[in-house]
Amino acid sequence: MTNDKIYSQERSISSAYIDSGLKLGIAQAVLMVQDNLTECFNMMNCDGIYYRELGFFWVFTKSKFKFFKRPHWRETIEASTFTVQNSGLRTNVNSIFKDKNGETLLVANQEACVLDIEKHRPVPLSKVPYPQDGFPEKVFTEDFEKFDVPDQDYEEVYEQVIRSSNIDMSHHLNNIEYIKFALNVFSEEYLLNYEVRELEVHYTGESKEGQTLKILRSDKAEGTYIKIKESDRSVFEMKIRF
Numbered sequence: 001m002t003n004d005k006i007y008s009q010e011r012s013i014s015s016a017y018i019d020s021g022l023k024l025g026i027a028q029a030v031l032m033v034q035d036n037l038t039e040c041f042n043m044m045n046c047d048g049i050y051y052r053e054l055g056f057f058w059v060f061t062k063s064k065f066k067f068f069k070r071p072h073w074r075e076t077i078e079a080s081t082f083t084v085q086n087s088g089l090r091t092n093v094n095s096i097f098k099d100k101n102g103e104t105l106l107v108a109n110q111e112a113c114v115l116d117i118e119k120h121r122p123v124p125l126s127k128v129p130y131p132q133d134g135f136p137e138k139v140f141t142e143d144f145e146k147f148d149v150p151d152q153d154y155e156e157v158y159e160q161v162i163r164s165s166n167i168d169m170s171h172h173l174n175n176i177e178y179i180k181f182a183l184n185v186f187s188e189e190y191l192l193n194y195e196v197r198e199l200e201v202h203y204t205g206e207s208k209e210g211q212t213l214k215i216l217r218s219d220k221a222e223g224t225y226i227k228i229k230e231s232d233r234s235v236f237e238m239k240i241r242f
Helices: 026-043 048-054 175-183 188-193
Strands: 007-012 056-067 076-086 090-098 104-116 155-161 198-203 212-220 223-230 233-241
Touching (some): 026 090, 048 056, 175 212, 175 223, 175 233
Antiparallel strands (some): 090 104, 155 212, 212 223, 223 233
């Protein structure tokens, strides 16, 4: 893909990104999309490090992924990431992964906003260095869903204490760790035998080192819903379809 607002690079599927089936893992795929996004933002002088110097920080609120084929260990792919919308307070960023033959492997859409470090209030994107127009065409056109599963339909699967290795640069639980915790409701055998098709995650709160999380699950015809709660607060919700 060629456009001065598109960040593209070749990425190798290394051993750090695979699951036990030697394919790009589900959580690892989200991590690779996140890596590509941060490098895209660095190219546009709007990444988390630069914004913190200005007194702001990024918050990612929702992400949605469609998987067509997961690449195997040692494959090389082309990963492209680009902003597709700036609505004033929120932005949407698309990513697309392709194999060496140009076949689409996955597409993703991520929603984010910028907050003031001191006030924790939303900052208009016009007040920070960020693209305002001239966006590339979207590769992900589906809207985010609203998860309407009643609390009584969830069953607790396990509890997880947040440890120091789970913490990110904001001193909160890393977004990828939420996904790993959620995927633990499935056995390794299940994840090997069923191929993921869609994944949507909503980051609904913050959690910190030492807190205990409850991971809950609800199976519906349209997919499996996972909710993570800290005490009575929902901090993460996910829907996955195989």
